[in-house]
Amino acid sequence: MFRLTMRWGAVVLVIGFLVSACAPSEEPIKNAASPIRVIAIESFLADIAQNVAGERIQIETLMPIGMDPHSFEPTPQDVRKIASSDGLIVNGAGFELFLNRLLENAGGNYQLIEASKGLTSRAVKSNEPHDEENSNDPHFWMDPTNAMQYAKNIRDGLTRIDPAGAAIYKANADAYIVKLNALDQRIRQQVIAIPKADRKLVTDHDTLGYFADRYGFETVGMIVPSFSSVDSTPAKGLAELIDAIKATKTKAVFVEANANPQLADQIAQETGARVFTGLYTHSLSEPNGPAPTYIQMLEYDTQKIVEALK
């Protein structure tokens, strides 16, 4: 009895383990007759893409609204959505790095549309965190002129998937780019209301770089000195930031919607700057919220910033 259990236990364990390792693998069979399905990872991408796609394709969003992309963990249905889609729109430039493994192994044969393709990263200033290889700032969309490139890339991607709709996508993209131009003008005009000396931004993490570059703001610093929202803050960095805020007489600290303003409040107490929460940068708001579309998101953020600094 004793030996029997032991031997069998050992045999069952090792063989069972190895058998499970050798089982065959098959890719899913796709139904050719189904309508075209295109998914965008972030909600603002979906909105831009929907403007390009018009009525022809319904664009789906992968990440729930309001979710920090860094804490997003996909379910099997999410992966299935990707695997069975015809096109997947990503921001690119390393923004969805954490999804790479998933995308590589999701299977299916969708067209990958990288929205930021062709854009070059802004020069990250030497006082900002960077290293030689990975100094890309992927938050291109915070500048509407970059979003024009997004629209063009999405237009080309949709055309690859659905050549029959080429003319529609082109017309839609052109029309949207006109709107983006107008948005750019509106933001410029609003920013004029802020005295030049006060055009200084402190944010909870470095998402407003392109916005600042485009509209003549100085980024004094960020609370989490990395582009990613998951790193924590070294005490020295925080002290330096407080000094910088005092030295530049920066008026406001901006915190994104759904972020924890605890550190920002701390800084505000030390420096006398005011904390403004609720910027939308990584996700749109709910449809009935203040920033349900990409254009409204930038308008809302601009309005917040202008109100805080003028």
Place this chain on the structure above:
Amino acid sequence: MLYSNSPAHLEIRNLSVSYNNGARRALENISFSVPQGMRVAVVGPNGAGKSTLFKALVGLVPIERGEIFIHDAALGAHKESERLRVAYVPQRKEVDWRFPVSVNDVVMMGRYGALGWFKRPTKRDREAVQRALVEMNISNLANYPIGELSGGQQQRVFLARALAQEPHILLMDEPFTGVDATTQEATLELLNQLKAQGVTLIVSTHDLNLAAARFDRVLLLNHSVIAYGAPAQVFTTENLIRAFGTHAMFVEGTMIVDDCCAGDAPHTLGESPALELIER
């Protein structure tokens, strides 16, 4: 006679053991020698270093100074082929009795040392285990999980395991503490049998009467050797006071050693307070 060709002669020379890198001296300059087949009782107050002595003998605690000779060879200098069989029966509290092993498993562990790496127990090993179980009268419990045994049964499992090791020297730490009378008698009976087989026995106990009545020699220990020899020579008033200090007192010609709360080694749960009597 199982080991007629391998007399287990044990000699300890100037042994010192400390804990915490010399901060606390547990054993001080211990020397004694045990001829083959002798039954030695180790007695002394709590914290006198009885368990430490046993652990030093099986190599569980590092020796600070001194030497241990078994078969006239220093401890640790023995070749694998003539592997020494020093069996150690620890106090029962020292293992986790909820561990999912059967009585048979535990006794078989006594054979693991001689088995060698990667080897499964052979027929010979299983027979040795069976013999040990029969000897300790627990063969009916062979497939029971150890967690379901009574204290006395657990003690017998330990003894059976020691038997399965076919030891030359058997060390037992407090085997009479917290066991029923049946188990105590079975243990003493086992000691007699083992002595007849030429096994050298070293047993620690609180029971001075038992030490005097059932053992060939007594080692009276309190960090150093107070006395060593035949019970009558060792158990003198002077020696007992030197060993137990103020815990020894005399009531109408009888010496009472109140060893309940001395020292820092806690008693086993459920143990009766050690009030030991010895005729003067």
Place this chain on the structure above:
Amino acid sequence: MMEILTQPLMYGFMQRGMLASVMVGILCAVVGCYVVLRGMAYLGDAMSHAILPGVAVAYILKGEILIGALIAAIVVALGIGFFTRRGTIKEDTAIGILFAATLSLGVALISTIKTYALDLTHILFGNVLGVSDTDLILIAVLGAVVLLTIVLLYKELLVVSFDPVLAATLRLPVERLKNVLLILIALAVVVSMQTVGVGLVAAMLVTPAATAYLLTRRLPAMMVVSAALGALASIIGLYLSFYLNIVSGAAVVLTATIFFFIAYLFAPQRGLIWNVLGRRNAVASAPAE
């Protein structure tokens, strides 16, 4: 009915995810028996965080992340072994100290690397749905090595875990065997974590083994039952994850936890209900003196 079972398996990622979590389920469940029996329940959690500095260093030196994680885990395993040598410090204390120290070292190292791409936590803590064929081979090979070692060293690891004093008197290399065990746990943690996520590993290391402990009375049986529970929880968990649209790792862990609760209530001998209702029978059938 059959379709419910086959439909998720139409997808390559579900097949690979299923295989990966079954293998990890078995591996962790078997290794976990020692974790549970030796009372080191939070070792898995500790170890999965303790590898952070290894990952950071591997990243800085542009080496293989997995190798860095493995080295860190083994260093931590040996560190625990070192501090608990001869009982100087209790095992859980040593684990606690090293866990906090290595986690902090990892965070400190990462804070020196300031780049967007370094989203280490996500690189580190994989998702079972993102498992590649290479990952599968890696789990299979390292897992087989760990399981084979456990089978080959069965009696040595048993005696070292149950009664280290006896092991020492048998002249077994106790400290080295303890280290082997810690390294096996480290390997299981690293291999599993890379593919299925940190939360899953810590739970899979403890929950199926604890369940099996309630249901069995001997170690080999405990290991087999634990492995079976680990595998079953992985399969059921992934189906639930597919149909209820919840995160896979969490679904597997919750399934394993439900198994545990069932066993805790209904297990013969050790279960709650057996204990409440069956006391009288138990007394009647207790072993005779």
